[in-house]
Amino acid sequence: MTDTVKSTSPTKPSVNYARQFERVALLLVWALTIVLFSFLIPNNFLNWGNFSIMFASYAPAALLALAIIIPLTAGDYDLSVGATLTLSASTIGVLNVWQQMPIGWVLVIVLLMGLGVGLFHSLFIIYFRVPSLVVTLGSTSLMSGIVQWITNSSTIGGIDNSLIMAAVGYRLFGIPYAFYYALGAALIMWYIFDFMPLGRRLLFVGRGREVARLNGISVNKVRVGALCMSAVLASAAGILYAGVLGSADPYSGLNYLLPAFAAAFLGATTIQPGRFNPWGTIVAVYFLATGITGLSMLGIPLWVTNVFNGGALILAVTISQITRGREASDIG
Amino acid sequence: MIKQPDQSTQDPATRPGARPVLPVLSVANLSKSFGGAKALNNVSFDVMSGEVHGLLGKNGSGKSTLVKILAGFHAPDEGGTLHFNGEQVQLPLKAGEGRRLGMAFVHQNLGLVPSLTVLENLRLAELTKDGKAFISWSAEKAAARQALTRFGLEIDPAERVDRLTPVQRALLAIVRAFEEIEAARAITGKPGLVLLDEPTPFLPASGVAQLFELVRSITALGSSVIFISHDIDEVMEITDRITVLRDGEQSGELARADATHEKIVEMIVGRSISRQPSRKPVAASFPVYARFEALSDKMLQPSDLHVGKGEILGLTGLIGSGYEEVPYLAFGARSGASGTITIEDGAPFAQSMLNPAAAIERGFALLPGDRHGESGVDSLSIVDNMFLPDIGRFFKNGFMRNRAMVREARELGAEYEVRPNDPGLKLSALSGGNAQKVLIARWMNRSPLLLLLDEPTQGVDVGTRQQIFAALRKAASEGMSIICASSEAEQLAEICDRVLVFARGRICDEITGERLTKEGISEACYVSAGPAPNMTSTPRVA
Numbered sequence A: 001m002t003d004t005v006k007s008t009s010p011t012k013p014s015v016n017y018a019r020q021f022e023r024v025a026l027l028l029v030w031a032l033t034i035v036l037f038s039f040l041i042p043n044n045f046l047n048w049g050n051f052s053i054m055f056a057s058y059a060p061a062a063l064l065a066l067a068i069i070i071p072l073t074a075g076d077y078d079l080s081v082g083a084t085l086t087l088s089a090s091t092i093g094v095l096n097v098w099q100q101m102p103i104g105w106v107l108v109i110v111l112l113m114g115l116g117v118g119l120f121h122s123l124f125i126i127y128f129r130v131p132s133l134v135v136t137l138g139s140t141s142l143m144s145g146i147v148q149w150i151t152n153s154s155t156i157g158g159i160d161n162s163l164i165m166a167a168v169g170y171r172l173f174g175i176p177y178a179f180y181y182a183l184g185a186a187l188i189m190w191y192i193f194d195f196m197p198l199g200r201r202l203l204f205v206g207r208g209r210e211v212a213r214l215n216g217i218s219v220n221k222v223r224v225g226a227l228c229m230s231a232v233l234a235s236a237a238g239i240l241y242a243g244v245l246g247s248a249d250p251y252s253g254l255n256y257l258l259p260a261f262a263a264a265f266l267g268a269t270t271i272q273p274g275r276f277n278p279w280g281t282i283v284a285v286y287f288l289a290t291g292i293t294g295l296s297m298l299g300i301p302l303w304v305t306n307v308f309n310g311g312a313l314i315l316a317v318t319i320s321q322i323t324r325g326r327e328a329s330d331i332g
Numbered sequence B: 001m002i003k004q005p006d007q008s009t010q011d012p013a014t015r016p017g018a019r020p021v022l023p024v025l026s027v028a029n030l031s032k033s034f035g036g037a038k039a040l041n042n043v044s045f046d047v048m049s050g051e052v053h054g055l056l057g058k059n060g061s062g063k064s065t066l067v068k069i070l071a072g073f074h075a076p077d078e079g080g081t082l083h084f085n086g087e088q089v090q091l092p093l094k095a096g097e098g099r100r101l102g103m104a105f106v107h108q109n110l111g112l113v114p115s116l117t118v119l120e121n122l123r124l125a126e127l128t129k130d131g132k133a134f135i136s137w138s139a140e141k142a143a144a145r146q147a148l149t150r151f152g153l154e155i156d157p158a159e160r161v162d163r164l165t166p167v168q169r170a171l172l173a174i175v176r177a178f179e180e181i182e183a184a185r186a187i188t189g190k191p192g193l194v195l196l197d198e199p200t201p202f203l204p205a206s207g208v209a210q211l212f213e214l215v216r217s218i219t220a221l222g223s224s225v226i227f228i229s230h231d232i233d234e235v236m237e238i239t240d241r242i243t244v245l246r247d248g249e250q251s252g253e254l255a256r257a258d259a260t261h262e263k264i265v266e267m268i269v270g271r272s273i274s275r276q277p278s279r280k281p282v283a284a285s286f287p288v289y290a291r292f293e294a295l296s297d298k299m300l301q302p303s304d305l306h307v308g309k310g311e312i313l314g315l316t317g318l319i320g321s322g323y324e325e326v327p328y329l330a331f332g333a334r335s336g337a338s339g340t341i342t343i344e345d346g347a348p349f350a351q352s353m354l355n356p357a358a359a360i361e362r363g364f365a366l367l368p369g370d371r372h373g374e375s376g377v378d379s380l381s382i383v384d385n386m387f388l389p390d391i392g393r394f395f396k397n398g399f400m401r402n403r404a405m406v407r408e409a410r411e412l413g414a415e416y417e418v419r420p421n422d423p424g425l426k427l428s429a430l431s432g433g434n435a436q437k438v439l440i441a442r443w444m445n446r447s448p449l450l451l452l453l454d455e456p457t458q459g460v461d462v463g464t465r466q467q468i469f470a471a472l473r474k475a476a477s478e479g480m481s482i483i484c485a486s487s488e489a490e491q492l493a494e495i496c497d498r499v500l501v502f503a504r505g506r507i508c509d510e511i512t513g514e515r516l517t518k519e520g521i522s523e524a525c526y527v528s529a530g531p532a533p534n535m536t537s538t539p540r541v542a
């Protein structure tokens, strides 16, 4: 009882190695996955062509996941991003292909439409105080219906070549531009989240709305901004989706919703564990993409990809919780 | 360092009137480390049946950590043992096991579910019990009502907890703990243990008296109570025995009979602090800084008041008398209130025009009483919490100066004795009192023109409290106007230049000069409330 000297040095930060490891754990798992598949599929998996296609084709999904984490950080759910993506892609098809409108104008209209969706959500969530889960679930259904109506439930091909070129035509280091748009978005979000006061405000609004309000933050403005940004970004994901596919598909966009949420939560276990963060989200998206690409190259049936998505999410969040011991989880 | 011999642990028979019983709770060699720091180091003590055991210590000395280990929130380090009613209990405890054994908790943050109703919170254990096929809501409601009235609490069981006042919430958590212990005793037939982690900072004198009555009724039936508080007078009044922790180690144990105020303080702080003699109030006159006219809200009836430049104005009264609303109204924190405000020679403006952002713009600052819900965010870092209203200041040339922020946070933390002073830690890693220091530092650092405080020193230990008082007085002497709402007469007597006493939503007394003492203020509170002040006269919250 007498030999114990308590360290009371006030400024000694305690280094927690488990936490340090947690930051890079998903990156390591990703690397391991790549190594594993390279052995299983010796000739085809580990080549740049394969990866560059994967990087480009998952870019819309990455944008979508980035879109989600903005309102998630501010404490609101946006379930409608998948539908917004579809609406945006379909509108491009309708206006550009059927109505022959120049693609530049179409893109402006589509982005403005995204803003409209965000404002529509804000009206109900913030002004009428309807829970965000309910509003965005409703608007998902609403937008899906509108998409079916304007497209007659058909896929519209023949979108302006310049959009396709901008998405997958031009390449840097062999990777189509689509990927760099997603990286650019992550970079901007990283800057906002970590290096602008707005990022801090967003975080406080999400974690303690009343605390934020009493510290002079305009909570409502921040939430409206977050909802609008997420819808605009989802629209941008729709543009990219149309560009990557070269056509507007009225159905498949919705399939992106759950993987995007999975990536958002998975991303919150890495880089900056305990926070939704853009780089973690990007890592998570491409980790999942690698797994799915590898599995499909192995000829494994489609259902396995869903199992992989879900399994990876639950496992990663569980492991991250275990490293925290009995401490409460920060996310969600 | 000073390790008092603790014979009383070994020999319960030395306690006057002791029954020859085995301890209800027996803890031996309990330790807990967070990262490298030891929050608890080889702590051992017993709690006898029917005993009220005080657990004292400075902020961050490990009291709450001990309680959380018993509740199963934290896993202790290897080597400790725990016996409950003679039966060895496996450590770490599983969540909920404490309850099965007969322990009930009132945690420092109360542990209520804000979005559920009073009824659901009160009967939480009962409602979620395994093997219950059917919930009879009418029976539950009756049971809840009965419990509430038994404890003289007039709250609607259907009200959501987040709409209650902090005082009502504290009382609700306490009532729930006592109810649980009674229920457990009915099943196990053995005495239980209620752990109260600083239940009193929210409570006004009448609430404390009522709590103590409850405590006595529980101990009369053989159950025990662990009572944590920074208020030494309360501890002297209610406890039978006291264990003192210092920096996670046991610095001593003593029976109430041997305890004096000075002795306890010395054991807590490690040096003797003379009790601050009541300050001789100087009848200074202050130029008016802010004038509030016809200010009113839910409980507050239209009232006029003012605070001078450099004056510390105290507001007090019984709970529900409306005084606790004033800081929030002056900050524009609540909607639906009315009144007009005049700042110095400026034009009067309607209270409804004010909102927190505008108030901060004018140089006002508000430290709310509800630390978890309104003041700080537990899951974010100390530095972010500290500079929340000033984040813009650290944005230079397009980037947040994160390093400068941490550096400044460390300096400010040192000034306010935040321990451990590591700005990167989450606020939840700090003890209750230390978290409060961070939030006080947040506002003091901005040197506001008008500082609005609601129970500012809740949970802050004796030593630090003096420092905060000194800081407030210094700031006032430099021209800061301060309004402090508190139910603690002692604190008001010590810092205020003038105290307004409220009753039934109106100002009924103004205390200055000679009467500005702890006794004078408490007396005025009771006189003001009419012949029979008690909890049941508390107006319902709409």
Ligand SMILES: Nc1ncnc2c1ncn2[C@@H]1O[C@H](COP(=O)(O)OP(=O)(O)OP(=O)(O)O)[C@@H](O)[C@H]1O
Binding pocket: B034, B038, B039, B057, B058, B059, B060, B061, B062, B063, B064, B065, B066, B108, B419, B420, B428, B429, B430, B431, B432, B433, B434, B459, B461
């Ligand atoms: N989750 C945690 N992570 C890291 N450190 C922690 C954590 N919880 C508590 N501590 C540290 O353990 C020590 C003891 O804290 P504890 O909350 O038990 O103090 P306390 O005696 O209850 O103080 P107070 O009177 O202020 O409530 C403090 O130094 C605190 O910073």
Ligand SMILES: [Mg+2]
Binding pocket: B063, B064, B065, B108, B197, B431, B432, B433
């Ligand atoms: Mg504590």
